[in-house]
Amino acid sequence: MLQIFRISGDSLYPYYKNGQRVLGRKVFSKTNIKLNDTVVFEKDSYGLMIKQVKFIENNAYFVEGTSPSSIDSRNFGALTHKELKYKVLFKF
Amino acid sequence: MFKLKEVKAHCDVPCGIYDPIVAQIAALSVLRMIDLMHAAEGHDVDYHNSMARYVAVKESEAIKCKEEIRIIWGDFIKPPQIAENPEIHTIVHNIMMLGGAVKQHTSRDKAMELLSEVNKFTEIFWKIKGVKTKVAKSPYAPNEDVVYPVL
Numbered sequence: 550m551l552q553i554f555r556i557s558g559d560s561l562y563p564y565y566k567n568g569q570r571v572l573g574r575k576v577f578s579k580t581n582i583k584l585n586d587t588v589v590f591e592k593d594s595y596g597l598m599i600k601q602v603k604f605i606e607n608n609a610y611f612v613e614g615t616s617p618s619s620i621d622s623r624n625f626g627a628l629t630h631k632e633l634k635y636k637v638l639f640k641f
Numbered sequence: 642m643f644k645l646k647e648v649k650a651h652c653d654v655p656c657g658i659y660d661p662i663v664a665q666i667a668a669l670s671v672l673r674m675i676d677l678m679h680a681a682e683g684h685d686v687d688y689h690n691s692m693a694r695y696v697a698v699k700e701s702e703a704i705k706c707k708e709e710i711r712i713i714w715g716d717f718i719k720p721p722q723i724a725e726n727p728e729i730h731t732i733v734h735n736i737m738m739l740g741g742a743v744k745q746h747t748s749r750d751k752a753m754e755l756l757s758e759v760n761k762f763t764e765i766f767w768k769i770k771g772v773k774t775k776v777a778k779s780p781y782a783p784n785e786d787v788v789y790p791v792l
């Protein structure tokens with residue numbers, strides 16, 4: 550249900566920094582995901598990733614980092630709700 | 642109770658490497674070229690050769706200064722930092738205008754203004770990074786005040 554993650558990388562700087570920890574709540578089919586929510590998901594070649602939701606249309610969730618060089622939906626396309634594993638509650 | 646998992650916030654280039662020192666050196670170079678242009682004497686071939694080189698370097702360093710500032714401003718500075726440093730946009734715009742002015746003219750005052758604005762930008766940059774700064778004379782001509790990080 551709840552999971553702690555340690556962030557590796559700076560693509561969400563300055564909101565989240567390398568090495569910072571966040572608490573995530575598991576995403577279920579009825580979990581409401583809004584714009585600017587930070588979500589954790591898994592992409593085959595990249596592994597477990599964390600990004601922000603920047604655009605939602607139907608069941609397509611477009612996620613981005615804050616860095617122009619971030620690897621995100623600009624590379625691998627939008628995610629489905631089912632692909633979203635955790636919604637970040639807060640950092641600490 | 643909880644097992645810590647690593648989650649990637651990766652980029653496709655080594656991001657996070659930003660430093661305004663390149664823009665500062667470029668601004669100093671512009672100033673140095675203007676000093677050399679005003680100090681140049683004679684009207685022979687060597688004079689014209691030197692003057693052409695000064696102008697070319699002044700032009701390219703002014704462009705470099707503007708580009709470096711634009712990159713840090715556009716890629717590194719984010720909305721929360723703009724909220725804390727609302728003057729950043731005006732400083733960047735001043736640098737863009739002064740960067741153009743020093744290409745068009747040979748005014749030392751304009752080049753000093755450019756260096757001053759780049760120093761202001763540098764102070765904000767290191768404040769955001771949580772690094773203290775100091776002001777010291779550049780240890781080479783034109784020996785003007787430069788903001789350096791205290792590391």
